[in-house]
Amino acid sequence: MGTTAERTTEVNRVEITGRVSGPPASRTLPSGDELVTLRVVVARDDGQPVDTIDCACWSASARRAAARLEDGTGVRV
Numbered sequence: 001m002g003t004t005a006e007r008t009t010e011v012n013r014v015e016i017t018g019r020v021s022g023p024p025a026s027r028t029l030p031s032g033d034e035l036v037t038l039r040v041v042v043a044r045d046d047g048q049p050v051d052t053i054d055c056a057c058w059s060a061s062a063r064r065a066a067a068r069l070e071d072g073t074g075v076r077v
Contacts, residue, residue, distance in 0.1 A: 016053055016077045018042035020069045024057075033058070036066040040075060053077075 024038040035056050042051040055077055057066040069075065 016040055016042060016055075016075075018051075018053070018075065020071055020073045020075055021052065022071055024066045024069055026063070026067060034063060036063040038066050038069060040077060 018040040021039040021041045024036050026034065026036050028034050035058050037054060037056050040053045040055055042053065044050065055066075057063045
C-alpha cells in the first residue's frame, strides 16, 4: 500500500467525444438537487456499433451548458 502522498498524485480521467443524442432533460431530485442528463453517442473506428453513454451534469455551470445542447451537437465531456 502506498503513502498518502503517492495516492494524491493518481488521477482517474475519462474523456468522451461524441454527439448528443436527443434533447437534454432537466429534473429536480427529492433532495432538491437539480441535474441535467444527456446521452452522448460515440462512433467507433473499428466499424462496430456505437457506444452510448448517459451523462449527468450537477454543477450550475454544467447544467446551463448542457441544457443548451441540441440533438446532434458535437461534445467533449
